[in-house]
Amino acid sequence: MNRILCFLFCAAGLSVSYAAQPIASIVAQFKGPTSLAVNSFSAAIYTVTNNSSAPAVFDMKPLLGVTQVTELPNACHFPMTLGSGQICNLYLKITGSALAPTGLSGGPVVCISPSMLYCSQPSQADELNVTPAAPIPQNSWLNVLIAQSQPLANLVTYLNKIISLAPNLKQIHFRFPAGANNYSDYANLIKLFRTAYGTSLLIGFHPDASTSSYSDWGCASGNWQCVLNATIEAMNAVDNIADPNHTGLGFNIYSIEQSYVFPTTAPEDYRNVKACLNPPTVTPCPATQCGTCPSGVTTAVSPYVKFGSVLPSYGDCAGSTDCQYGADALDYGYPQYYNLGKQIGPYTELISNGFFPSTTTSCKTPPYSSHLYVVDEDNGSTPYDPQIPCNNPANTFVYPDPTTGSPPDVTVPSAYLSYLMTQLAPISNVPDVNGATVYITFSGEGPAAAPSLFLGALGWTLSNILNFYTKLNADFSTLYAQFPPPGDPMFANGIFAQGINPNAISYAIWNFSAILDNE
Amino acid sequence: MVQAGQTQSLYLVPEAYNTYVASTPTTTAASGELFLGLQLPVKTSYFVQFGVAAGINSRLSLQGNIWQLGEPDFNNFTYQYSLQHSQVLFKMRFLSSRFSHGFLPYLGAGIGAAFNRAYDFSMTPLAYEIVPEAPFQSNTKASFAYTVSAGFMLVLSTHWQLGLGYEFANEGQSQLGPSVMQTTDQTISLSHLYTNQLQFTLSYLSLGV
Numbered sequence: 001m002n003r004i005l006c007f008l009f010c011a012a013g014l015s016v017s018y019a020a021q022p023i024a025s026i027v028a029q030f031k032g033p034t035s036l037a038v039n040s041f042s043a044a045i046y047t048v049t050n051n052s053s054a055p056a057v058f059d060m061k062p063l064l065g066v067t068q069v070t071e072l073p074n075a076c077h078f079p080m081t082l083g084s085g086q087i088c089n090l091y092l093k094i095t096g097s098a099l100a101p102t103g104l105s106g107g108p109v110v111c112i113s114p115s116m117l118y119c120s121q122p123s124q125a126d127e128l129n130v131t132p133a134a135p136i137p138q139n140s141w142l143n144v145l146i147a148q149s150q151p152l153a154n155l156v157t158y159l160n161k162i163i164s165l166a167p168n169l170k171q172i173h174f175r176f177p178a179g180a181n182n183y184s185d186y187a188n189l190i191k192l193f194r195t196a197y198g199t200s201l202l203i204g205f206h207p208d209a210s211t212s213s214y215s216d217w218g219c220a221s222g223n224w225q226c227v228l229n230a231t232i233e234a235m236n237a238v239d240n241i242a243d244p245n246h247t248g249l250g251f252n253i254y255s256i257e258q259s260y261v262f263p264t265t266a267p268e269d270y271r272n273v274k275a276c277l278n279p280p281t282v283t284p285c286p287a288t289q290c291g292t293c294p295s296g297v298t299t300a301v302s303p304y305v306k307f308g309s310v311l312p313s314y315g316d317c318a319g320s321t322d323c324q325y326g327a328d329a330l331d332y333g334y335p336q337y338y339n340l341g342k343q344i345g346p347y348t349e350l351i352s353n354g355f356f357p358s359t360t361t362s363c364k365t366p367p368y369s370s371h372l373y374v375v376d377e378d379n380g381s382t383p384y385d386p387q388i389p390c391n392n393p394a395n396t397f398v399y400p401d402p403t404t405g406s407p408p409d410v411t412v413p414s415a416y417l418s419y420l421m422t423q424l425a426p427i428s429n430v431p432d433v434n435g436a437t438v439y440i441t442f443s444g445e446g447p448a449a450a451p452s453l454f455l456g457a458l459g460w461t462l463s464n465i466l467n468f469y470t471k472l473n474a475d476f477s478t479l480y481a482q483f484p485p486p487g488d489p490m491f492a493n494g495i496f497a498q499g500i501n502p503n504a505i506s507y508a509i510w511n512f513s514a515i516l517d518n519e
Numbered sequence: 520m521v522q523a524g525q526t527q528s529l530y531l532v533p534e535a536y537n538t539y540v541a542s543t544p545t546t547t548a549a550s551g552e553l554f555l556g557l558q559l560p561v562k563t564s565y566f567v568q569f570g571v572a573a574g575i576n577s578r579l580s581l582q583g584n585i586w587q588l589g590e591p592d593f594n595n596f597t598y599q600y601s602l603q604h605s606q607v608l609f610k611m612r613f614l615s616s617r618f619s620h621g622f623l624p625y626l627g628a629g630i631g632a633a634f635n636r637a638y639d640f641s642m643t644p645l646a647y648e649i650v651p652e653a654p655f656q657s658n659t660k661a662s663f664a665y666t667v668s669a670g671f672m673l674v675l676s677t678h679w680q681l682g683l684g685y686e687f688a689n690e691g692q693s694q695l696g697p698s699v700m701q702t703t704d705q706t707i708s709l710s711h712l713y714t715n716q717l718q719f720t721l722s723y724l725s726l727g728v
Contacts, residue, residue: 018586018591018592018594019592019594020593020594020595020596020644020645020646020649021592021593021595021646022595022646022648022649022650023587023588023593025648026648051592051593052588052590052593053590053592109650111650112534112535115531115532115534115535115700115702116700117531117532117535117652117653117700117701118535118587118588118652119650119652120648120649120650121647121648121649121650122648123647123648124647
């Protein structure tokens with residue numbers, strides 16, 4: 001039709017009304033952030049379509065601070081040939097330290113190579129627009145985040161807040177609500193995180209399999225095998241989109257926690273769930289090592305994933321003396337370090353020398369009983385009496401909001417936690433974990449969980465969180481210097497003979513949405 | 520009136536071309552010249568003038584559309600540029616004083632050299648998503664030109680005449696210069712430029728007998 005119009009109007013010399021169209025359409029799936037701290041990073045994802053009627057080699061004009069990630073599904077890898085109408089996904093990592101001082105305004109620009117004369121760019125609404133911003137505190141010590149809430153609706157905002165909290169993240173576990181079916185949102189989330197953090201990031205599937213979730217999963221109350229099956233189906237559905245070739249680019253870990261519908265009291269309970277998630281390492285597998293996937297789970301997991309659990313303690317697996325770690329049970333453990341109480345024992349001078357801030361010990365007078373408990377929570381039902389800290393209302397964490405607590409003090413949690421951690425695995429001793437990896441897990445709960453809140457309280461800015469970690473390690477050094485071997489060593493029997501060096505501990509935060517809200 | 524603009528496809532790089540779809544300008548050019556010559560009588564009441572004329576035209580604006588890759592689906596830019604024409608011609612005129620001694624009709628013709636400067640090339644993308652190409656640069660081209668004309672000369676004094684008339688001309692060739700991004704030397708060119716103009720002439724004549 002357009003050609004007939006041209007025949008009529010071209011001859012008369014009138015201007016032709018063909019539409020304009022860029023040779024390549026570059027459309028934002030996820031635009032990058034509008035500002036980026038110079039010591040941070042982020043991601044953007046575009047689709048690029050060759051609109052011409054012939055194949056051509058395309059290339060992207062270099063952009064300072066922007067690199068292509070090419071290991072993800074159907075990734076563009078410029079320079080590359082695109083057939084007529086062919087689409088590829090342009091995964092871009094944006095690095096704050098590599099940005100020009102003026103940041104990014106415009107692009108990505110894709111041109112026919114090698115002449116780079118025929119160039120196209122995104123629409124004005126879609127183009128990159130990033131202003132460098134002041135550096136932010138780097139909590140590089142945070143290796144794992146486990147979500148208790150579903151992702152924010154704006155996936156890029158969710159990504160950027162998590163990057164700000166944990167730039168050195170090794171694992172992220174996304175919360176999947178019972179019965180949810182927005183699989184493509186989770187696939188997009190996975191692609192965004194892999195673009196920003198790199199493909200070595202491990203991504204966990206953390207479904208809501210709590211005891212109130214049966215009906216949302218379409219299961220009869222009590223039928224936990226049905227819930228396990230439904231969660232595996234959901235995880236597979238996301239992986240089919242995010243990782244169609246099953247090369248480990250989708251979910252890598254399936255994680256559960258306490259108060260889930262799955263039984264976790266008998267030794268074989270963890271092994272039976274794991275048997276549904278990945279194959280045994282020893283074949284044939286002895287009954288004492290391997291479980292059997294319950295018959296109610298009919299869906300085969302695809303691809304295989306590792307198995308992790310948020311545990312009540314490091315070595316004590318829900319009361320069982322047979323720790324369920326290792327190649328045929330849990331691959332990852334995330335013991336929650338709260339609800340702790342340990343006696344002061346021979347270390348009473350820590351009270352008199354002010355290691356425990358005097359505002360928290362003033363209710364006790366010397367001589368200090370060795371039976372005095374050091375606690376992080378007075379939950380009213382524990383036999384922690386007598387105890388420090390003082391003036392602690394029942395059923396509260398003792399860790400005050402560092403800016404509004406009584407008194408506001410960033411150092412109270414580090415003093416109490418550092419002591420408590422020396423009395424527990426892995427510093428006091430290391431249980432045999434058979435090759436599993438265990439992360440000490442702090443709570444990120446905030447005002448919604450009050451009074452049981454820790455790093456999600458309002459005063460826990462990123463800077464204060466970093467101060468807490470710095471002080472925690474300084475406190476370990478203080479304790480080690482104060483109680484060296486051979487006397488009554490704090491770190492049992494010599495230089496970490498039974499325990500590990502606190503510097504080697506890897507840390508996680510469980511339930512971190514309040515921390516993101518505070519950013 | 521100018522009949523100009525020639526649609527052409529150009530390879531700015533070896534692997535692909537643009538089609539420059541010219542639209543016909545509607546502006547009317549005007550020109551002025553200075554004529555220095557000799558006037559001789561040929562018969563009673565008839566004269567011939569011959570000499571050298573140097574003249575320039577008013578600026579001509581040409582425009583059109585650009586189809587990238589030569590495809591009408593990629594009608595992606597409008598373009599425009601200017602032409603400035605100047606010339607040096609040997610001109611001859613036949614005049615008659617039969618009707619009046621102060622107001623002489625003439626017929627004329629001329630041939631010589633044209634100097635056409637093509638400049639101020641710009642291209643405007645028709646959508647934000649289309650990235651501009653580097654523009655052609657300016658260039659002056661010399662070529663052969665000729666004219667035929669008719670009009671009236673007003674006798675100002677013994678040696679000075681002022682003329683007003685119609686002139687048809689082929690103002691010669693023009694060509695833009697290459698852009699900084701292209702690897703070939705193909706640029707927009709016109710092989711001829713036909714004009715129909717209103718012409719002003721100021722003549723200084725040496726009279727022969």
